[in-house]
Amino acid sequence: MPYAYRKFIPQNIAPPGAVRIEVRDGGGNQVAAIPLGRLAPPAGEPLYRFGIISDLHVHHNPYVAWNPIPKLDNALSFFEGLGCAFCVACGDLTNTGFYLRTDEAVAGTEYLDEQQFTKYKEICDKHTIPVYELCGNHESYYGMPITSNLTLLEAYTGKGVLSYAVEQGDDLFLLCGQDAGSSVMSGSDFTWLGQMLEANKDRRCFVFVHSHIDDNVAGGVEDSGNPAFSRENSIFGYWGRTAEFIALLQKYPRAMLFHGHTHMMFEGQAFDPAANYSRENGFHSVHVPSSGAPRRLVSADGAWEAADSDSQGYIVDVYPDGIHLRGWDFVDNKPIPLGTLWVDVPEGGGAA
Numbered sequence: 001m002p003y004a005y006r007k008f009i010p011q012n013i014a015p016p017g018a019v020r021i022e023v024r025d026g027g028g029n030q031v032a033a034i035p036l037g038r039l040a041p042p043a044g045e046p047l048y049r050f051g052i053i054s055d056l057h058v059h060h061n062p063y064v065a066w067n068p069i070p071k072l073d074n075a076l077s078f079f080e081g082l083g084c085a086f087c088v089a090c091g092d093l094t095n096t097g098f099y100l101r102t103d104e105a106v107a108g109t110e111y112l113d114e115q116q117f118t119k120y121k122e123i124c125d126k127h128t129i130p131v132y133e134l135c136g137n138h139e140s141y142y143g144m145p146i147t148s149n150l151t152l153l154e155a156y157t158g159k160g161v162l163s164y165a166v167e168q169g170d171d172l173f174l175l176c177g178q179d180a181g182s183s184v185m186s187g188s189d190f191t192w193l194g195q196m197l198e199a200n201k202d203r204r205c206f207v208f209v210h211s212h213i214d215d216n217v218a219g220g221v222e223d224s225g226n227p228a229f230s231r232e233n234s235i236f237g238y239w240g241r242t243a244e245f246i247a248l249l250q251k252y253p254r255a256m257l258f259h260g261h262t263h264m265m266f267e268g269q270a271f272d273p274a275a276n277y278s279r280e281n282g283f284h285s286v287h288v289p290s291s292g293a294p295r296r297l298v299s300a301d302g303a304w305e306a307a308d309s310d311s312q313g314y315i316v317d318v319y320p321d322g323i324h325l326r327g328w329d330f331v332d333n334k335p336i337p338l339g340t341l342w343v344d345v346p347e348g349g350g351a352a
Contacts, residue, residue, distance in 0.1 A: 014041070048085045177189075225288075263293055277341055
């Protein structure tokens with residue numbers, strides 16, 4: 001039986017500077033070579049570029065060993081150095097917004113840890129690049145009697161964290177945050193999303209949510225960012241409007257969905273071809289790995305291991321005929337071939 005190499009998908013292109021891609025077997029022997037050329041990045045300067053990160057999980061908790069704070073600082077510095085117009089953060093900006101005391105005197109007592117939001121704002125304020133964030137489940141879980149996390153998040157970001165729009169050139173960015181731990185977005189926000197997509201149907205629209213669509217929910221098949229372990233953890237699985245959401249995005253060929261939540265690193269595509277990008281639901285869907293607490297998929301059945309020393313995200317170069325997604329390792333400052341993609345999404349007719 002001939003050797004089959006299935007790690008790359010048709011949307012993968014070579015990272016800048018690559019001259020070839022080699023395919024090697026388990027013994028390190030080269031078994032094939034994939035010529036570049038048509039797989040090379042587009043020529044010319046992009047219209048603009050922006051950065052995407054997700055699942056930052058900023059915390060200020062002495063009981064948690066891993067520290068995502070330098071990772072956020074480093075990613076924003078990197079985006080600034082590349083001239084990114086802005087950064088989008090796809091939710092779970094803080095770890096929980098509260099922590100559980102572990103000392104015996106108050107064991108199990110919940111405390112709102114406002115320092116997480118303070119630290120997030122402190123790092124963003126160090127940088128000149130705008131950050132457009134949305135609310136993830138770790139912000140929306142805990143509407144405790146003390147103070148709602150949503151109220152705190154809105155206060156510390158200075159903008160609405162559920163749904164809002166941002167324009168860049170002729171493109172429209174629609175950010176949809178969660179209003180509850182088991183809801184992708186509120187009913188009014190879903191109505192708003194539909195209205196915005198219809199009013200801007202001739203424009204290229206980039207839609208950002210926190211969770212991924214799994215294949216165990218009504219109207220959904222396996223989507224990007226969906227390794228086996230996380231299929232039961234998709235917030236879309238608890239939301240009653242998943243089929244409507246899928247049908248909505250299917251109506252607009254210039255719409256493109258971005259999401260995070262699973263924490264899976266780009267390398268998960270070695271086990272799951274749809275780990276980073278999918279059109280299985282009839283629209284472009286891109287998964288964004290965690291910059292703060294990545295997880296490394298180690299087998300096709302969904303087994304994973306923590307990769308707390310890693311940090312990943314996208315640099316996105318936007319062209320008239322499509323977008324070049326450059327998966328990036330922010331720790332070693334290098335491209336990640338499995339996260340380097342070209343997606344055909346042409347410009348529309350401009351602002352409605």
